Amino acid sequence: MNKIPVLEIFGPTIQGEGMVVGRKTMFVRTAGCDYSCAWCDSKFTWDGSAKEDINLMTADAIVQRLKELGNNTFDHVTISGGNPALLKSIDGLVDLLHENKIEVALETQGSRWQDWFVKIDDLTISPKPPSSKMETNWTVLDDIILRLNQHHRLSHTSLKVVVFDQTDLRFAEEVHQCYSSIPFYLQVGNEDVEEAGVDQVANRLLKSYQWLIDQVMTNDRLNRVRVLPQLHALVWGNRRGV
């Protein structure tokens, strides 16, 4: 049995960002990432600090835990990371969730293909902009989009770019131009993932959100787009597990 390294299972809560923003969902957060983004808000998934908390779980055990927590109050699960696309073993989890009539969302930066991508109901590919200090492998990203298209999955796919500054915005334009038929989301970056006060985090993020709106509204290369904040950060600040 292929096990999955799990760091957190929580919910039901709202999906705070992207293509199903606001959706009632449960979260499964996997350990491990092939990136190390400068502003990663889930560093504990890959920097070793939560190594002791990793549970190697079967799909069965994960679904059992989801049901313990969520009872019959959910029908949607978001698999998050880290980068869950590192794990071939997610395949069985997606199947088991579908057998239980539960929809599955997933976010990945688009650095690896997995055959089980074509089964994901809400797939967000989120290439990382220059402020992350990571470099997008465009060949891999192209290949992922091509395969999704070949499997007629583009209606289940979206692209999302986090934007901190003008350079990130240029990167976002480039991504949107390359894949203009895919629903495109721009997301406000969180400048301080350590700040404690909830109201302070919210007011700061709303100012950044307003900046991003202003930038996008006057930009004719970003028309068919959606600009969103992270709702969970507005409500709960930088808290984990909500």
Added chain:
Amino acid sequence: MNKIPVLEIFGPTIQGEGMVVGRKTMFVRTAGCDYSCAWCDSKFTWDGSAKEDINLMTADAIVQRLKELGNNTFDHVTISGGNPALLKSIDGLVDLLHENKIEVALETQGSRWQDWFVKIDDLTISPKPPSSKMETNWTVLDDIILRLNQHHRLSHTSLKVVVFDQTDLRFAEEVHQCYSSIPFYLQVGNEDVEEAGVDQVANRLLKSYQWLIDQVMTNDRLNRVRVLPQLHALVWGNRRGV
């Protein structure tokens, strides 16, 4: 030529709520409503206070004004009210926008049918809950949903209910149960549409949003739902025309 009574044309800005939340859009706000909701945030569209500001405009004049304001930085227009479904003359505007390769969104409470509903790209039907002091005519609402279904338009349709309290929540459950196959949005009510300070409005609305999330997360009659605040109110408070 059938003219349209217009109160405001503005944008580009974000759509702050509902099925295309975050979408870059222009707004056309029409005058007149068959309801008078207790907490209406657009009372000036029907209470006579902005009577002098109503412009009777042709579809051509509206599109011209949109282009003056938005140049080539938009491809989406939201028709809002009041209740635009009172106006047969919206038909020509929708056609003209489509001819210009512009998508059209519309929100209405579901009290009147118009044949042009079947051309709307993003149609939000928003029955008003008990706190509004309005009564939903279920026969009319049923008929609207039936017709949209007959025209294969349900993939372009969503239902949205604003929730202020437990009674509204029961109403939302009822609507969702009746039309369970239609994407369903729950929206936080704004208790004070006059409050001035932007940060204060945001922090109050985020508290209400958290309350609504808590209610929905433990409710097994509200699973396949999305819970959202009004993003424009978080960013700009109660200001008009943004």
